[in-house]
Amino acid sequence: MxxxxxxxxxxxxxxxxxxxxxxxxxxxxxxxxxxxxxxxxxxxxxxxxxxxxxxxxxxxxxxxxxxxxxxxxxxxxxxxxxxxxxxxxxxxxxxxxxxxxxxxxxxxxxxxxxxxxxxxxxxxxxxxxxxxxxxxxxxxxxxxxxxxxxxxxxxxxxxxxxxxxxxxxxxxxxxxxxxxxxxxxxxxxxxxxxxxxxxxxxxxxxxRMKPQAVLATSVREYIEANLADPDLSPASIAAAHFISTRHLHNVFHESGSTVASWIRSKRLEHIRRDLRDPLHSGTSVGAVAARWGFLDAAHFSRTFREAFGQSPTDWRRSARDQA
Known part of the structure; x- marks a missing residue:
């Protein structure tokens, strides 16, 4: 994990x-x-x-x-x-x-x-x-x-x-x-x-406010607002903030993270919650993943298992049993 x-x-x-x-x-x-x-x-x-x-x-x-x-x-x-x-x-x-x-x-x-x-x-x-x-x-x-x-x-x-x-x-x-x-x-x-x-x-x-910290906050909020976009990438994020991709990577490096890991973590958390929610019980795992930018089902399944230690299907089933 x-x-x-x-x-x-x-x-x-x-x-x-x-x-x-x-x-x-x-x-x-x-x-x-x-x-x-x-x-x-x-x-x-x-x-x-x-x-x-x-x-x-x-x-x-x-x-x-x-x-x-x-x-x-x-x-x-x-x-x-x-x-x-x-x-x-x-x-x-x-x-x-x-x-x-x-x-x-x-x-x-x-x-x-x-x-x-x-x-x-x-x-x-x-x-x-x-x-x-x-x-x-x-x-x-x-x-x-x-x-x-x-x-x-x-x-x-x-x-x-x-x-x-x-x-x-x-x-x-x-x-x-x-x-x-x-x-x-x-x-x-x-x-x-x-x-x-x-x-x-x-x-x-x-x-207490520093320009770099303000930028980092703005970038994170932009990512949150655009997680569903499968084309969300360091290049598109940097362009939206009028900075270079190198500068963007440095912003995340200072906090011990990377742009890709931040996006992946946020997407997985949304998917994890949706798979648990009865409101989405009729939606397939693949459709839930696609809603949050994971279009490759096999890649998503591997990523989810690496993050949470079980497949998305098993997670949904265990969450349903605990409800």
Whole structure:
């Protein structure tokens, strides 16, 4: 399974209570990316975790007493998959540290951080939070652009945070009900809201905006809008933005991706959702693929299997069985 299309590591739906702090260390490592958990109160520690996977988005509700988690350079070397995490503080206070910035998070506050760089989250007392984890390429914003907001407190009730925060809190209260096509649509909506919020936060801080990042965002949005065009290519994208194809490739190279892999990943995600959706149950696999620019059925089938570990027909059948 490729890094660009891999699903987050947490399970489809779990609810676990830590029997000990050692057990908590295991739960944390299994539910997110590899993390080092520490506490000064192992004997009295209590923790509970509930998680749900919706397509490529992982939602985890964490409730625990005093402890900290660390994403160390050594742990970074254990995984090449790149995720963002969005933290919504529900109860208590948390401290997020990344990129020499610190954010003190109180109930209702949001903060984003990158699992591809070291960070620390610390809680001095009982706390409850929602963590939403998703791959870098789930957003139209380039990762370096989003990284300018890492460990920045997005205060409760301020701007779009006042919309996104309550939406995520509602997801936390209804994890058991989130499944099938409706859950998939909610995951897409959640990522759209997060992306819009980040756009807004960066637009309100012009000193954070760089021309190259603005171009990268524009290119990604253009690709999203034209995925169904089978003739979409680096040449057509570059021409639409009045830049050379070499410049276009450099834009993607800086974020650790390529133009072709970005287009392929986005097309596959749309196809994957459509194959799961009952509204498209009467449409053949080939027709669904063609709708999103894959005209060669054999090439599409190989590409889908490489990305998701099963054929598109098997994916559709398994999704139908789970509905």
């Amino acid at each position: 490729s890094a660009t299309t891999a699903r987050p590591a947490c399970q489809d739906l779990t609810s676990s209570v830590a029997a000990s702090f050692d057990h908590w260390r295991h739960l944390v490592a299994q539910s997110f990316v590899p993390l080092l958990a520490e506490t000064d109160d192992a004997g009295t520690f209590r923790g509970r975790m509930r998680s749900r996977v919706l397509d490529r988005l992982c939602i985890v509700e964490v409730s625990a007493t005093s402890h900290s988690v660390h994403r160390t350079p050594a742990l970074l070397a254990q995984s090449d998959q790149r995720y963002f995490k969005l933290n919504l503080q529900l109860e208590g206070t948390g401290l997020l540290i990344q990129d020499n910035r610190e954010a003190v998070l109180r109930p209702g506050d949001l903060a984003i951080y990158d699992t591809n760089r070291p960070y620390t989250l610390a809680f001095e007392e009982q706390a409850r939070m929602m963590v939403v984890m998703f791959p870098h390429d789930s957003l139209s914003l380039p990762p370096d652009y989003v990284g300018q907001l890492s460990a920045v407190r997005l205060s409760a009730g301020s701007g779009l945070t006042g919309i996104v925060g309550p939406f995520i809190a509602q997801l936390a209260q209804n994890l058991e009900a989130l499944s099938g096509p409706s859950g998939s649509r909610l995951a897409t909506n959640a990522l759209d809201l997060v992306s819009t919020m980040l756009h807004s936060e960066l637009a309100m801080a012009p000193d």
